Amino acid sequence: MMIRVIGAGVAGLTCAYEFARAGETVEIVERAAAPGLGCSFHAGGMISPWCEEESAEPFIVEGGREALAYWTQTLPAATVQGTLVVVPPRDRPDLVRFARLTTNHERLDAARIKALEPDLAGRFDEALFYSQEAHLDPRAAMAMLVARLREFPSVSFRFNTDAETLTDAVDWTVDCRGYAAHDALKDLRGVKGEMLVLATHEIALHRPVRMLHPRHPVYVVPRGDGRFMVGATMIENEERRRITARSMLELLSAVYAIHPAFGEAEIIETGSDLRPAFSDNLPRLRLADRTLYVNGLFRHGFLLAPALARRAAAIILRGEHFPEVMDADPRERQRA
Numbered sequence: 001m002m003i004r005v006i007g008a009g010v011a012g013l014t015c016a017y018e019f020a021r022a023g024e025t026v027e028i029v030e031r032a033a034a035p036g037l038g039c040s041f042h043a044g045g046m047i048s049p050w051c052e053e054e055s056a057e058p059f060i061v062e063g064g065r066e067a068l069a070y071w072t073q074t075l076p077a078a079t080v081q082g083t084l085v086v087v088p089p090r091d092r093p094d095l096v097r098f099a100r101l102t103t104n105h106e107r108l109d110a111a112r113i114k115a116l117e118p119d120l121a122g123r124f125d126e127a128l129f130y131s132q133e134a135h136l137d138p139r140a141a142m143a144m145l146v147a148r149l150r151e152f153p154s155v156s157f158r159f160n161t162d163a164e165t166l167t168d169a170v171d172w173t174v175d176c177r178g179y180a181a182h183d184a185l186k187d188l189r190g191v192k193g194e195m196l197v198l199a200t201h202e203i204a205l206h207r208p209v210r211m212l213h214p215r216h217p218v219y220v221v222p223r224g225d226g227r228f229m230v231g232a233t234m235i236e237n238e239e240r241r242r243i244t245a246r247s248m249l250e251l252l253s254a255v256y257a258i259h260p261a262f263g264e265a266e267i268i269e270t271g272s273d274l275r276p277a278f279s280d281n282l283p284r285l286r287l288a289d290r291t292l293y294v295n296g297l298f299r300h301g302f303l304l305a306p307a308l309a310r311r312a313a314a315i316i317l318r319g320e321h322f323p324e325v326m327d328a329d330p331r332e333r334q335r336a
């Protein structure tokens, strides 16, 4: 069977890998000159299913658990160092609320925070630690996926190619165009996210640190070699390429509150893109003729892509049905 996957972001690459592993012929079509330059390029790469319990549906948590196994075993791109959640002392009620809404964490006092992250010594009295969570570098993870895909003689890539221009027939199309698919998926919206990469050797962190804040929550993900990804804003705005002075100010003040050493860091990258999202912020696998749309990964691209890709393959290859991500009616999905 010939399967065309449109879009070489995390959704497209993970889907392509499932079909390749099942022995199918796969063509990956990407309009950019290289893979992974869309929204997936800007992701933090936190694989944090239990932290996500704060605001996400059970499917996100289940999919996140699947992602932990995928990114540590199937495609070992992630490091399991846990996640540390902190608050400024005046916002302690936020930590209590976060602890109540999430599971699989332990409370740390100042001494244990220091033991885990020596450079945060004395900065926070209390924290939550999610020891089984992981993080990865999205760009490295996608490069690893591409390398794996290139090992299959039955897999081909077409870059600099807009899928709209292709007229040759294939057995199935798997549409993973992210926000660009809003021309076909009328209920898809874009949620703008802005991020920075800072460089400093004045501070070392071993794991993602999330700081809760009523207006400006922030996270810092260590990328190694003194680089830190700082994210991310969430703005209901479909203007994608500009990071505003206000967002930069908010991200920088929040990260400065985690540690003043970030004040001396060099800003080596700024970026923004649109997270593809449906109205309930849950993903969808939607069938239309011989096309399967895999979309709506919102802020959970790396967290959900493995679970969605596995289901996408089961739908096309075995005709299976997954009501939790396939039904148009949200009540049906909730029941599932």
Ligand SMILES: Cc1cc2nc3c(=O)[nH]c(=O)nc-3n(C[C@H](O)[C@H](O)[C@H](O)COP(=O)(O)OP(=O)(O)OC[C@H]3O[C@@H](n4cnc5c(N)ncnc54)[C@H](O)[C@@H]3O)c2cc1C
Binding pocket: 006, 007, 008, 009, 010, 011, 012, 029, 030, 031, 032, 035, 036, 037, 038, 039, 040, 041, 042, 043, 044, 045, 046, 047, 161, 162, 163, 164, 176, 177, 178, 179, 180, 181, 192, 193, 194, 195, 231, 232, 233, 272, 273, 274, 275, 276, 294, 295, 296, 297, 298, 299, 300, 301, 302, 303, 304
């Ligand atoms: C600042 C920020 C931080 C984030 N942090 C996290 C995080 O920590 N963890 C997490 O799991 N998720 C995170 N996300 C969300 C994650 O990045 C997205 O959910 C994910 O990237 C969506 O992947 P995708 O493959 O659907 O889309 P994309 O990565 O956008 O891929 C779509 C691809 O399709 C291609 N394309 C579009 N149209 C066509 C066409 N006509 N023909 C051919 N190709 C086409 C595009 O060029 C692109 O390469 C974050 C997002 C942002 C913006």
